[in-house]
Amino acid sequence: MEQLNNIGASLDFYIFVSIALFSIGAIGVLTRKNMIVLLMCIELMLNAVNLLLVTFSTFFGNGEAQIFVFFIIVVAAAEATIGLSILIMAYRNSKSIDIEMFHKLNG
Amino acid sequence: MSLQMISVILGSLTIASALMVILSKHPIRSVIYLVITFFFISAMYILMNAQFLAIVNMIVYAGAIMVLFLFVLMLLNLNKEMEPETNRMGIISALVAGGTLFLVLITALRDSFQYGKGYTMVKVPEAGLVENLGKLLFSKYLVPFEISSILFIAAMVGAVLLAKREKQIID
Numbered sequence: 001m002e003q004l005n006n007i008g009a010s011l012d013f014y015i016f017v018s019i020a021l022f023s024i025g026a027i028g029v030l031t032r033k034n035m036i037v038l039l040m041c042i043e044l045m046l047n048a049v050n051l052l053l054v055t056f057s058t059f060f061g062n063g064e065a066q067i068f069v070f071f072i073i074v075v076a077a078a079e080a081t082i083g084l085s086i087l088i089m090a091y092r093n094s095k096s097i098d099i100e101m102f103h104k105l106n107g
Numbered sequence: 108m109s110l111q112m113i114s115v116i117l118g119s120l121t122i123a124s125a126l127m128v129i130l131s132k133h134p135i136r137s138v139i140y141l142v143i144t145f146f147f148i149s150a151m152y153i154l155m156n157a158q159f160l161a162i163v164n165m166i167v168y169a170g171a172i173m174v175l176f177l178f179v180l181m182l183l184n185l186n187k188e189m190e191p192e193t194n195r196m197g198i199i200s201a202l203v204a205g206g207t208l209f210l211v212l213i214t215a216l217r218d219s220f221q222y223g224k225g226y227t228m229v230k231v232p233e234a235g236l237v238e239n240l241g242k243l244l245f246s247k248y249l250v251p252f253e254i255s256s257i258l259f260i261a262a263m264v265g266a267v268l269l270a271k272r273e274k275q276i277i278d
Binding site for chain 1: 114115118121122124125126128132134138142144145148149151152155156159160161162163167168171172175176178179181182183185190191193197198200201202204205206208209212213231234235236239240243247248251255258259261262263265266267269270272
């Protein structure tokens with residue numbers, strides 16, 4: 001039990017937290033219609049994955065997963081930039097941030 | 108108060124603030140709650156001795172990306188009637204789908220739950236320290252690191268091109 005306390009909780013607790021975060025992000029993507037909140041929910045899901053990777057990396061004493069987390073953060077930054085600029089462009093064309101607006105692309 | 112207590116409190120606070128992100132009606136409140144969530148996640152990284160990632164998470168996520176979100180929110184100047192309405196049927200079906208996803212993931216990872224029960228760190232983990240990560244990043248993962256800089260340039264050029272105001276034809 002003393003060894004357990006080195007890192008806080010046990011492995012299953014961290015897995016539970018990251019699964020909960022991922023599911024909350026998925027529910028947010030499915031329920032909300034606001035494009036900005038949608039992008040934020042995607043960030044939430046990416047962070048859940050990051051938390052899981054860091055947990056396993058720490059528990060198995062291998063640093064390579066944390067490099068992957070670093071790259072995920074890099075890609076997430078690029079993705080947020082592009083997503084927000086697409087959002088600005090869409091808002092300029094239709095004066096709305098409803099995700100349903102993209103149905104117009106259906107032709 | 109043991110470290111285990113602290114991590115359980117941190118985890119529940121993280122889940123609560125993540126819930127507030129999708130529950131709050133106003134997007135600015137969502138952004139603030141998301142920043143709080145990222146700070147809690149950074150605290151969990153520190154608890155797991157992943158110091159480098161904790162700092163990077165705080166700087167890049169809570170600093171840069173969230174400021175970008177706030178900037179766009181202020182730029183768009185949204186008001187109350189702009190908020191798109193959601194239908195009740197969609198919310199219920201999304202809740203069912205999300206809950207099912209949660210259950211499926213829990214069941215899929217149940218084996219690692221049982222495996223992790225006895226699996227504890229023997230010593231303080233040193234994988235997440237800056238020195239070890241830097242050695243890895245600049246030897247084995249040097250090429251992806253350089254490619255990520257090209258990705259950033261592409262993202263920057265793309266964002267500028269996409270958000271640039273097109274030339275209006277005035278007749």
